[in-house]
Amino acid sequence: MMRSLYSGVSGLRTHQTRMDVIGDNIANVNTVGFKRSAVTFKDVFYQTLRGGSAGNSGGTGMGGTNPQQIGLGVTLGSIDVVHTQGAAASTGNGTDLMIQGDGFFVVKDSAGNLFYTRAGAFHFDNEGHLVTPDGMYVMQEDGSTEITVPTDAQSFSIDNMGVVHYSDGTTETIGLAKFLNPTGLEKVGQNLYRETASSGTAQIGKAGDSTKGLANTTIITSALEMSNVDLAQEFTDMIITERGFQANARTITTSDQMLQELVNLKR
Template sequence: MLRSMYAGISGMKNFQTKLDVIGNNIANVNTAGYKKATVTFQDLMSQTTSGAQGATDTRGGINATQVGLGSKLGTISNIHTQGFQQTTNNPLDLAIEGDGMFVLEETDGATYYTRSGNFYLDDNGTIVNSDGLYLQGLAGNITIPTEAQSFSIQTNGTVNYINAAGGTEQAGQIGLAGFSNPTGLQKAGSNLYLDSPNAGLMEALVTPETDGAASIVSGSLEMSNVDLAEEFTEMITAQRGFQANTRIITTSDEILQELVNLKR
């Protein structure tokens, strides 16, 4: 069989994966805290028909002759650039301005990270996300007493509330997690990430606005960083690449048909 057929098949598979990633990006264009993904390809091993030779006293050097055998998937990377902020005027909608992640925990101690800052108060007054995971402060869960008249969240993560007597008290301070390689985080669904050995967790909880840490903006949500114009351009490129690889298979099939017809 012709090597071009297998090369075309590998290209079709890779461009299909690229289209899958693009489709997921477009589907999450309005998902708070979503970070777009990009795909890269790598060439497969090449078949060497003749090796390279160095120069001699009577003849110059000769390069190797190789035929490529197709392509393979290189990486699928999440791009953690800043998304634009959408103003909601909800004090529990929080956006991170800078690098970092909100830290969420389950009651069993499982830890998750997110850039999606749409939080709520449960029946105990504890700040949770839409799945009921607890937002972590520097001293653990953050609970606002049910008798509080109002509350506010400062840019350094401090959560203040007005008590029944009209005085101001502090319910806690939101902490952020920093990663040297946020691209290494693993997506867990529901806008959540899991730590991985390659994410480079620098410190479990850091104080916002200290030592270069990000600040927190209350009343806003960080939206997706997906650029529709870019995604549509990539989609057209992937579609044409897929079509070109199908044409390679069609052309190779026509050549094989001609070889079969030689017997007649």
């Protein structure tokens, strides 16, 4: 019975974690470029009461037996970011950009650190730099040069390959990064991701660059990629998680009642 108590507690903890992730997904249902997370569970380990044995050959003696094991609960398996494409929302703003396909915009903070984002809500600041709402610089295809309006340019346009055309005839190309394992990126808030050892090194190029794995990627201007959170799925997962939490709580309650019966035997 004590084993069932500990198993129930582990179930409560893991289901609470899953509910926390679901709550974050629902909270960001309207966050630009947000990618939902999914939780998986795994069993912990087992107490072996009796090991298995092989049968005697030749049809004499005893046959083989299977091991007898009791599981000791559940633990968190993984929390994976699901990088499926979000819906497009037209904004009418020429500096709002959406990635159609794989890849991330490359942005740089004031300390020179590179981050990656799917949220293309950009604007030009007072110095002519293309920046995020938090003032981070949007980088070119080389990953080290900022997108900056030339002094003599009076207007600009951005085509579906991310090339910024200025009225003075010059052009700049918006950089995109591709990762072998985008699920391995670390979320750092503000719609940003950070490169990790799990994600692999960023391959920075431009839309349509087949050498960087971006052959099928294009840029949609005057639009933003919305969150890929599906409320129907999240509410279904919420119900399943709630029932799992209740079932584990009932396991603890029932085990406690059985222990109480043992205590009452002395009366």
